Amino acid sequence: MKNILVIGSTGQIGSELTMKLRHDLPGGVTVAGYIPGSEPKGKLLTSGPAEVANVTNAQQIADIVDKYDIDTIYNLAALLSATAERRPLLAWDIQMNGLLNILEIAREKHVAVFTPSSIGSFGPSTPHDNTPQDTIQRPTSMYGVTKVATELLSDYYYTKYGVDTRSVRFPGLISYTTPPGGGTTDYAVEVFYAAVKGEEFICPIAPGTYMDMMYMPDALQAAVDIMRARPQYLKHRNSFNIAAMSFEPEELFAAIRKRIPSLKVRYQVDPVRQAIADSWPDRMDDICARKEWGWSHSYDLDDMVDDMIRNLRIKFGIEDPLKIKD
Ligand code: SER
Numbered sequence: 090m091k092n093i094l095v096i097g098s099t100g101q102i103g104s105e106l107t108m109k110l111r112h113d114l115p116g117g118v119t120v121a122g123y124i125p126g127s128e129p130k131g132k133l134l135t136s137g138p139a140e141v142a143n144v145t146n147a148q149q150i151a152d153i154v155d156k157y158d159i160d161t162i163y164n165l166a167a168l169l170s171a172t173a174e175r176r177p178l179l180a181w182d183i184q185m186n187g188l189l190n191i192l193e194i195a196r197e198k199h200v201a202v203f204t205p206s207s208i209g210s211f212g213p214s215t216p217h218d219n220t221p222q223d224t225i226q227r228p229t230s231m232y233g234v235t236k237v238a239t240e241l242l243s244d245y246y247y248t249k250y251g252v253d254t255r256s257v258r259f260p261g262l263i264s265y266t267t268p269p270g271g272g273t274t275d276y277a278v279e280v281f282y283a284a285v286k287g288e289e290f291i292c293p294i295a296p297g298t299y300m301d302m303m304y305m306p307d308a309l310q311a312a313v314d315i316m317r318a319r320p321q322y323l324k325h326r327n328s329f330n331i332a333a334m335s336f337e338p339e340e341l342f343a344a345i346r347k348r349i350p351s352l353k354v355r356y357q358v359d360p361v362r363q364a365i366a367d368s369w370p371d372r373m374d375d376i377c378a379r380k381e382w383g384w385s386h387s388y389d390l391d392d393m394v395d396d397m398i399r400n401l402r403i404k405f406g407i408e409d410p411l412k413i414k415d
Contacts, residue, residue: 090117284349
Protein backbone atom coordinates (compact mmCIF):
# COMPACT_ATOMS: atom_id res chain seq x y z
CA MET A 90 0.00 0.00 0.00
CA LYS A 91 1.90 3.05 -1.28
CA ASN A 92 -0.05 5.05 -3.84
CA ILE A 93 -3.67 5.30 -2.79
CA LEU A 94 -6.87 6.72 -4.25
CA VAL A 95 -9.61 7.62 -1.79
CA ILE A 96 -12.94 7.88 -3.60
CA GLY A 97 -15.32 9.98 -1.51
CA SER A 98 -12.47 11.83 0.20
CA THR A 99 -14.67 14.70 1.39
CA GLY A 100 -17.22 12.46 3.12
CA GLN A 101 -17.47 11.48 6.77
CA ILE A 102 -14.84 8.72 6.60
CA GLY A 103 -12.87 9.95 3.59
CA SER A 104 -12.03 13.39 4.96
CA GLU A 105 -10.25 11.84 7.94
CA LEU A 106 -8.93 8.68 6.29
CA THR A 107 -7.20 10.66 3.52
CA MET A 108 -5.36 12.76 6.11
CA LYS A 109 -4.41 9.68 8.14
CA LEU A 110 -3.05 7.84 5.11
CA ARG A 111 -0.99 10.89 4.10
CA HIS A 112 0.36 11.11 7.61
CA ASP A 113 0.93 7.40 8.28
CA LEU A 114 2.29 6.44 4.84
CA PRO A 115 4.44 9.37 3.80
CA GLY A 116 6.43 7.37 1.21
CA GLY A 117 3.69 7.38 -1.43
CA VAL A 118 0.86 9.58 -2.56
CA THR A 119 -2.77 9.61 -1.38
CA VAL A 120 -5.07 11.16 -3.96
CA ALA A 121 -8.23 12.81 -2.64
CA GLY A 122 -10.97 11.77 -5.07
CA TYR A 123 -14.09 13.95 -5.03
CA ILE A 124 -17.15 14.83 -7.08
CA PRO A 125 -17.86 18.39 -8.26
CA GLY A 126 -19.87 20.17 -5.60
CA SER A 127 -17.96 18.58 -2.73
CA GLU A 128 -14.44 19.82 -3.39
CA PRO A 129 -11.76 19.26 -0.75
CA LYS A 130 -10.90 22.31 1.33
CA GLY A 131 -8.24 23.40 3.82
CA LYS A 132 -5.59 20.84 4.76
CA LEU A 133 -7.27 18.11 2.74
CA LEU A 134 -6.67 20.22 -0.36
CA THR A 135 -3.19 21.50 0.45
CA SER A 136 -1.61 18.31 1.84
CA GLY A 137 -1.71 16.26 -1.38
CA PRO A 138 -3.19 15.83 -4.84
CA ALA A 139 -6.93 15.93 -5.51
CA GLU A 140 -8.78 14.68 -8.58
CA VAL A 141 -12.38 14.50 -9.72
CA ALA A 142 -13.19 10.80 -9.23
CA ASN A 143 -16.80 9.89 -9.86
CA VAL A 144 -17.21 6.20 -9.09
CA THR A 145 -19.77 5.85 -11.89
CA ASN A 146 -17.23 7.09 -14.45
CA ALA A 147 -14.86 4.16 -15.03
CA GLN A 148 -12.57 6.02 -17.43
CA GLN A 149 -12.04 8.83 -14.95
CA ILE A 150 -11.01 6.37 -12.25
CA ALA A 151 -8.78 4.36 -14.62
CA ASP A 152 -6.97 7.56 -15.68
CA ILE A 153 -6.23 8.46 -12.06
CA VAL A 154 -4.94 4.93 -11.37
CA ASP A 155 -2.56 5.25 -14.33
CA LYS A 156 -1.48 8.82 -13.59
CA TYR A 157 -0.46 8.11 -9.98
CA ASP A 158 0.43 4.43 -10.30
CA ILE A 159 -2.28 3.66 -7.73
CA ASP A 160 -1.98 0.30 -5.93
CA THR A 161 -4.89 0.63 -3.47
CA ILE A 162 -8.38 2.14 -3.78
CA TYR A 163 -10.53 3.06 -0.80
CA ASN A 164 -13.97 3.08 -2.39
CA LEU A 165 -16.01 5.17 0.06
CA ALA A 166 -18.66 6.59 -2.27
CA ALA A 167 -22.10 5.69 -0.90
CA LEU A 168 -25.52 6.93 0.10
CA LEU A 169 -26.21 6.11 3.74
CA SER A 170 -29.22 4.06 4.81
CA ALA A 171 -32.02 6.61 5.21
CA THR A 172 -31.03 8.54 2.05
CA ALA A 173 -30.77 5.27 0.12
CA GLU A 174 -34.39 4.49 1.10
CA ARG A 175 -35.45 7.80 -0.45
CA ARG A 176 -33.28 7.39 -3.57
CA PRO A 177 -32.91 3.62 -4.10
CA LEU A 178 -31.93 3.78 -7.78
CA LEU A 179 -29.20 6.32 -7.14
CA ALA A 180 -27.96 4.20 -4.24
CA TRP A 181 -27.81 1.18 -6.54
CA ASP A 182 -25.97 3.15 -9.22
CA ILE A 183 -23.31 4.48 -6.87
CA GLN A 184 -22.93 1.41 -4.70
CA MET A 185 -23.21 -1.37 -7.30
CA ASN A 186 -22.38 0.03 -10.74
CA GLY A 187 -19.66 2.10 -9.09
CA LEU A 188 -18.24 -0.97 -7.36
CA LEU A 189 -18.24 -2.95 -10.57
CA ASN A 190 -16.22 -0.18 -12.24
CA ILE A 191 -13.69 -0.25 -9.42
CA LEU A 192 -13.38 -4.04 -9.38
CA GLU A 193 -12.88 -4.21 -13.15
CA ILE A 194 -10.15 -1.57 -12.97
CA ALA A 195 -8.61 -3.43 -10.04
CA ARG A 196 -8.61 -6.68 -12.01
CA GLU A 197 -6.95 -5.10 -15.04
CA LYS A 198 -4.45 -2.96 -13.18
CA HIS A 199 -3.71 -5.13 -10.11
CA VAL A 200 -5.07 -2.76 -7.49
CA ALA A 201 -6.22 -3.70 -3.98
CA VAL A 202 -9.71 -2.53 -3.02
CA PHE A 203 -11.40 -1.63 0.26
CA THR A 204 -15.16 -1.04 0.05
CA PRO A 205 -16.78 -0.75 3.47
CA SER A 206 -19.68 -2.91 4.50
CA SER A 207 -21.85 -2.15 7.48
CA ILE A 208 -24.13 -3.30 10.27
CA GLY A 209 -26.68 -2.49 7.54
CA SER A 210 -25.75 -5.71 5.74
CA PHE A 211 -27.81 -7.57 8.34
CA GLY A 212 -31.59 -7.81 8.61
CA PRO A 213 -34.46 -8.83 10.86
CA SER A 214 -33.73 -12.57 10.61
CA THR A 215 -30.08 -12.10 11.68
CA PRO A 216 -29.37 -13.04 15.33
CA HIS A 217 -29.26 -9.59 16.96
CA ASP A 218 -27.19 -10.37 20.01
CA ASN A 219 -23.52 -11.22 19.44
CA THR A 220 -24.20 -11.36 15.71
CA PRO A 221 -21.71 -13.92 14.38
CA GLN A 222 -19.25 -13.25 11.55
CA ASP A 223 -20.94 -15.80 9.30
CA THR A 224 -24.71 -15.65 9.67
CA ILE A 225 -27.99 -14.83 7.94
CA GLN A 226 -27.78 -11.65 5.84
CA ARG A 227 -31.25 -10.79 4.51
CA PRO A 228 -31.41 -6.99 4.91
CA THR A 229 -34.65 -5.16 4.15
CA SER A 230 -33.19 -1.74 3.22
CA MET A 231 -31.71 -0.79 -0.17
CA TYR A 232 -28.56 0.23 1.67
CA GLY A 233 -28.34 -3.27 3.14
CA VAL A 234 -29.06 -4.95 -0.18
CA THR A 235 -26.15 -3.06 -1.77
CA LYS A 236 -23.87 -3.86 1.16
CA VAL A 237 -24.49 -7.62 1.00
CA ALA A 238 -24.01 -7.51 -2.76
CA THR A 239 -20.79 -5.52 -2.23
CA GLU A 240 -19.47 -8.22 0.08
CA LEU A 241 -20.37 -10.99 -2.36
CA LEU A 242 -19.05 -9.25 -5.45
CA SER A 243 -15.81 -8.32 -3.69
CA ASP A 244 -15.30 -11.93 -2.57
CA TYR A 245 -16.13 -13.10 -6.11
CA TYR A 246 -13.42 -10.91 -7.62
CA TYR A 247 -10.97 -12.27 -5.07
CA THR A 248 -11.73 -15.96 -5.61
CA LYS A 249 -12.24 -15.75 -9.37
CA TYR A 250 -9.58 -13.20 -10.38
CA GLY A 251 -7.33 -12.87 -7.33
CA VAL A 252 -8.19 -9.19 -6.82
CA ASP A 253 -7.05 -8.25 -3.31
CA THR A 254 -10.38 -7.13 -1.87
CA ARG A 255 -10.84 -6.74 1.88
CA SER A 256 -13.22 -4.87 4.12
CA VAL A 257 -14.97 -4.43 7.43
CA ARG A 258 -18.57 -4.04 8.53
CA PHE A 259 -18.55 -0.62 10.14
CA PRO A 260 -20.88 0.15 13.02
CA GLY A 261 -22.36 3.65 13.25
CA LEU A 262 -19.38 6.00 13.14
CA ILE A 263 -19.06 8.94 15.50
CA SER A 264 -16.78 11.86 14.71
CA TYR A 265 -16.52 15.62 15.11
CA THR A 266 -14.81 16.49 11.82
CA THR A 267 -17.27 15.86 8.97
CA PRO A 268 -20.94 15.16 9.77
CA PRO A 269 -22.36 11.92 8.29
CA GLY A 270 -25.74 12.76 6.72
CA GLY A 271 -28.57 10.43 5.82
CA GLY A 272 -27.65 7.54 8.12
CA THR A 273 -29.72 5.74 10.73
CA THR A 274 -26.95 6.04 13.31
CA ASP A 275 -26.47 9.80 12.71
CA TYR A 276 -28.42 10.67 15.87
CA ALA A 277 -25.41 9.57 17.90
CA VAL A 278 -23.35 12.32 16.22
CA GLU A 279 -26.01 15.03 16.01
CA VAL A 280 -26.82 14.93 19.72
CA PHE A 281 -23.27 16.11 20.50
CA TYR A 282 -23.68 19.21 18.34
CA ALA A 283 -26.95 20.06 20.14
CA ALA A 284 -25.44 19.34 23.56
CA VAL A 285 -22.37 21.52 23.04
CA LYS A 286 -24.39 24.38 21.54
CA GLY A 287 -27.03 24.17 24.31
CA GLU A 288 -29.84 23.33 21.87
CA GLU A 289 -32.66 20.85 22.38
CA PHE A 290 -32.07 17.57 20.54
CA ILE A 291 -34.94 15.93 18.66
CA CYS A 292 -34.15 12.22 18.63
CA PRO A 293 -35.43 10.18 15.65
CA ILE A 294 -34.61 6.81 17.23
CA ALA A 295 -36.69 5.35 20.08
CA PRO A 296 -35.25 4.71 23.53
CA GLY A 297 -34.16 1.10 23.99
CA THR A 298 -32.87 0.74 20.41
CA TYR A 299 -29.40 -0.76 20.64
CA MET A 300 -26.91 -0.42 17.77
CA ASP A 301 -23.18 -0.93 17.43
CA MET A 302 -21.19 2.31 17.34
CA MET A 303 -17.54 3.20 16.96
CA TYR A 304 -15.40 6.29 17.42
CA MET A 305 -13.77 7.45 14.19
CA PRO A 306 -10.09 6.94 15.19
CA ASP A 307 -10.81 3.22 15.72
CA ALA A 308 -12.65 2.98 12.40
CA LEU A 309 -9.75 4.63 10.55
CA GLN A 310 -7.25 2.30 12.19
CA ALA A 311 -9.36 -0.67 11.11
CA ALA A 312 -9.46 0.58 7.51
CA VAL A 313 -5.67 0.85 7.45
CA ASP A 314 -4.92 -2.33 9.39
CA ILE A 315 -7.13 -4.62 7.32
CA MET A 316 -5.36 -3.52 4.12
CA ARG A 317 -1.95 -4.10 5.72
CA ALA A 318 -2.85 -7.46 7.27
CA ARG A 319 -0.86 -10.50 6.20
CA PRO A 320 -3.05 -12.27 3.63
CA GLN A 321 -2.05 -15.77 4.74
CA TYR A 322 -3.89 -15.26 8.04
CA LEU A 323 -7.15 -14.06 6.47
CA LYS A 324 -9.81 -16.75 6.42
CA HIS A 325 -12.44 -14.11 5.66
CA ARG A 326 -12.18 -11.05 3.44
CA ASN A 327 -15.49 -9.31 2.72
CA SER A 328 -16.33 -8.32 5.31
CA PHE A 329 -15.21 -8.53 8.94
CA ASN A 330 -17.48 -7.66 11.86
CA ILE A 331 -15.73 -5.04 13.98
CA ALA A 332 -17.18 -3.74 17.22
CA ALA A 333 -16.30 -1.25 19.93
CA MET A 334 -19.42 -0.23 21.86
CA SER A 335 -23.16 -0.80 21.75
CA PHE A 336 -25.67 1.57 23.31
CA GLU A 337 -29.25 2.79 23.07
CA PRO A 338 -30.14 6.50 23.03
CA GLU A 339 -30.76 6.87 26.80
CA GLU A 340 -27.34 5.40 27.64
CA LEU A 341 -25.63 7.85 25.30
CA PHE A 342 -27.61 10.80 26.66
CA ALA A 343 -26.79 9.80 30.25
CA ALA A 344 -23.08 9.69 29.36
CA ILE A 345 -23.32 13.17 27.77
CA ARG A 346 -25.30 14.54 30.77
CA LYS A 347 -22.45 13.52 33.09
CA ARG A 348 -20.47 16.25 31.27
CA ILE A 349 -23.32 18.53 30.08
CA PRO A 350 -26.18 18.16 32.60
CA SER A 351 -28.36 20.66 30.73
CA LEU A 352 -28.79 18.40 27.66
CA LYS A 353 -32.48 18.44 26.63
CA VAL A 354 -33.90 15.66 24.43
CA ARG A 355 -37.33 15.19 22.89
CA TYR A 356 -38.24 12.02 20.98
CA GLN A 357 -39.84 12.32 17.56
CA VAL A 358 -39.32 8.88 16.09
CA ASP A 359 -38.75 8.68 12.34
CA PRO A 360 -40.51 5.48 11.19
CA VAL A 361 -38.08 4.91 8.29
CA ARG A 362 -34.96 5.13 10.46
CA GLN A 363 -36.60 3.23 13.32
CA ALA A 364 -37.54 0.31 11.07
CA ILE A 365 -33.98 0.18 9.76
CA ALA A 366 -32.51 0.37 13.27
CA ASP A 367 -34.82 -2.39 14.51
CA SER A 368 -33.63 -4.68 11.72
CA TRP A 369 -29.94 -4.23 12.58
CA PRO A 370 -27.90 -6.11 15.19
CA ASP A 371 -27.78 -4.92 18.79
CA ARG A 372 -24.14 -5.94 19.02
CA MET A 373 -21.80 -7.83 16.71
CA ASP A 374 -19.29 -10.49 17.61
CA ASP A 375 -15.93 -9.44 16.14
CA ILE A 376 -13.80 -12.40 17.23
CA CYS A 377 -12.73 -13.25 13.66
CA ALA A 378 -11.29 -9.76 13.06
CA ARG A 379 -9.49 -9.95 16.39
CA LYS A 380 -8.00 -13.37 15.58
CA GLU A 381 -7.26 -13.02 11.85
CA TRP A 382 -5.69 -9.54 11.73
CA GLY A 383 -5.39 -8.34 15.31
CA TRP A 384 -8.30 -5.88 15.36
CA SER A 385 -8.83 -4.14 18.67
CA HIS A 386 -10.58 -0.91 19.60
CA SER A 387 -9.27 1.87 21.83
CA TYR A 388 -12.35 3.98 22.62
CA ASP A 389 -15.27 2.92 24.79
CA LEU A 390 -18.39 5.03 25.39
CA ASP A 391 -16.87 7.29 28.07
CA ASP A 392 -13.61 7.89 26.18
CA MET A 393 -15.57 8.74 23.05
CA VAL A 394 -17.96 11.13 24.82
CA ASP A 395 -15.07 12.97 26.50
CA ASP A 396 -13.19 13.38 23.24
CA MET A 397 -16.25 14.42 21.20
CA ILE A 398 -17.27 17.13 23.67
CA ARG A 399 -13.73 18.44 24.06
CA ASN A 400 -13.19 18.70 20.31
CA LEU A 401 -16.60 20.13 19.43
CA ARG A 402 -16.10 22.83 22.06
CA ILE A 403 -12.79 23.70 20.43
CA LYS A 404 -14.41 23.63 16.98
CA PHE A 405 -17.16 26.06 18.01
CA GLY A 406 -15.02 28.13 20.41
CA ILE A 407 -17.25 27.21 23.37
CA GLU A 408 -15.78 27.18 26.90
CA ASP A 409 -16.67 24.37 29.30
CA PRO A 410 -19.21 26.13 31.60
CA LEU A 411 -18.43 23.76 34.49
CA LYS A 412 -14.74 24.65 34.25
CA ILE A 413 -15.44 28.39 34.22
CA LYS A 414 -17.30 28.03 37.57
CA ASP A 415 -14.29 26.33 39.29
N1 SER B 1 -24.02 4.57 9.68
C1 SER B 1 -24.68 3.92 8.60
C2 SER B 1 -26.09 4.36 8.49
O1 SER B 1 -26.68 4.65 9.49
C3 SER B 1 -24.64 2.44 8.77
O2 SER B 1 -23.51 1.90 8.24
O3 SER B 1 -26.61 4.36 7.42
